[in-house]
Amino acid sequence: MIRAGIVGGTGYTGVELLRILVLHPQVEVSVVTSRADAGMRVDQLYPSLRGCCDVTFSLPELDNLKDCDVVFFATPNGTAMLMAEALLALGVKVIDLSADFRIKDQQEWEKWYGMQHNSPDLIAEAVYGLPEVNREQIKQARLIACPGCYPTAVQLGFLPLLEAGAIDEQHLIADVKSGVSGAGRKAEISSLMSEAGESFKAYAVSGHRHLPEIRQGLQNVARQAVGLTFVPHLTPMIRGIHATLYGRLNRKLDLQRVFEEKYREERFVDVLPSGSHADTRNVRGSNRCQIAVHQPQCGDTVVILSVIDNLVKGASGQAVQNMNLMFGLPEYLSLETVALYP
Numbered sequence: 494m495i496r497a498g499i500v501g502g503t504g505y506t507g508v509e510l511l512r513i514l515v516l517h518p519q520v521e522v523s524v525v526t527s528r529a530d531a532g533m534r535v536d537q538l539y540p541s542l543r544g545c546c547d548v549t550f551s552l553p554e555l556d557n558l559k560d561c562d563v564v565f566f567a568t569p570n571g572t573a574m575l576m577a578e579a580l581l582a583l584g585v586k587v588i589d590l591s592a593d594f595r596i597k598d599q600q601e602w603e604k605w606y607g608m609q610h611n612s613p614d615l616i617a618e619a620v621y622g623l624p625e626v627n628r629e630q631i632k633q634a635r636l637i638a639c640p641g642c643y644p645t646a647v648q649l650g651f652l653p654l655l656e657a658g659a660i661d662e663q664h665l666i667a668d669v670k671s672g673v674s675g676a677g678r679k680a681e682i683s684s685l686m687s688e689a690g691e692s693f694k695a696y697a698v699s700g701h702r703h704l705p706e707i708r709q710g711l712q713n714v715a716r717q718a719v720g721l722t723f724v725p726h727l728t729p730m731i732r733g734i735h736a737t738l739y740g741r742l743n744r745k746l747d748l749q750r751v752f753e754e755k756y757r758e759e760r761f762v763d764v765l766p767s768g769s770h771a772d773t774r775n776v777r778g779s780n781r782c783q784i785a786v787h788q789p790q791c792g793d794t795v796v797i798l799s800v801i802d803n804l805v806k807g808a809s810g811q812a813v814q815n816m817n818l819m820f821g822l823p824e825y826l827s828l829e830t831v832a833l834y835p
């Protein structure tokens with residue numbers, strides 16, 4: 494059995510990791526940390542886990558984590574980079590759900606995240622954990638930087654067309670909506686029902702920290718600089734990301750076929766039939782990304798609709814997908830859940 498530790502087990506991605514890992518046939522969740530709730534049983538805070546998680550929250554200290562085979566960091570940015578090196582030195586694999594190791598350019602990371610990087614030597618080693626792009630490197634990795642939720646939905650939507658060289662890579666537009674769980678479980682006025690409910694707004698139009706991450710991923714595939722306008726929005730739903738992506742086609746091609754061929758072998762990317770409209774509720778609770786491709790009025794603009802559950806394919810499900818690959822297990826173990834409906 495793989496002994497797994499979760500640092501930050503009380504947050505939304507932490508409890509989502511628990512939901513997936515307690516049913517994983519090859520994993521024993523041995524350590525779950527919380528500073529605020531250390532000493533409390535996990536199933537006391539989350540009664541949904543009664544009968545399947547006999548663990549008490551402990552403090553996020555090296556001594557508590559050193560016997561794990563893998564440690565997931567479901568913590569705010571700037572936390573994993575403080576402990577990753579010591580864990581790796583002990584032979585513990587690290588899967589970081591935060592942004593600490595996602596961006597290869599250290600200065601760019603420091604600019605967007607507003608802090609100094611504490612572990613710059615590990616940035617180059619970290620493998621960006623988008624299995625549909627980096628599967629082979631993930632299998633060999635000790636340290637995984639899981640993609641952000643917005644970046645997962647946007648990259649999976651644009652990749653087939655960039656790979657095919659079929660769109661003007663200088664003028665990509667990503668108009669993306671997120672549910673409020675994307676902001677985490679911590680108390681914040683903007684996440685209150687009376688603030689976020691019955692309302693809909695864009696934010697960070699002048700620049701969101703996922704912009705450099707998405708650009709880096711798209712550039713790696715396009716093999717040249719890309720121009721991207723990314724506008725995130727907050728919608729009054731709990732889970733879900735809906736990305737509406739726009740690009741200018743540079744030639745005629747069978748779009749549906751390009752997407753179907755690209756993702757034919759991918760268990761967690763589902764290209765919907767031509768003419769479909771992707772809907773976040775059809776991926777809620779599942780590790781799937783569903784994609785629909787449109788070419789309105791047969792013009793030269795392609796519109797791609799890409800939906801995920803931000804807490805599953807956008808975070809914890811993708812993290813477990815990475816773990817399965819790192820440990821040589823079938824990629825889909827414990828991830829074959831069908832979406833909750835309605």
Ligand SMILES: NC(=O)C1=CN([C@@H]2O[C@H](COP(=O)(O)OP(=O)(O)OC[C@H]3O[C@@H](n4cnc5c(N)ncnc54)[C@H](OP(=O)(O)O)[C@@H]3O)[C@@H](O)[C@H]2O)C=CC1
Nearest residue numbers: 501502503504505506527528529567568591675677678808
């Ligand atoms: N929510 C989402 O949809 C997504 C989130 N992510 C990323 O995943 C990470 C976790 O997000 P989320 O679950 O939403 O966050 P939450 O705010 O819901 O939870 C954060 C968790 O981290 C713990 N924590 C906070 N500070 C520290 C610290 N300094 N050291 C150790 N533990 C700490 C908290 O517990 P305690 O304070 O008790 O220790 C808590 O358990 C973030 O980096 C986020 O950006 C990525 C993709 C999607």
Ligand SMILES: CC(=O)N[C@@H](CCC(=O)OP(=O)(O)O)C(=O)O
Nearest residue numbers: 591592641642671672673675676
């Ligand atoms: C709705 C909402 O607030 N979403 C978050 C992003 C989600 C996320 O977790 O981003 P990282 O993993 O990169 O930190 C935000 O815009 O800050």
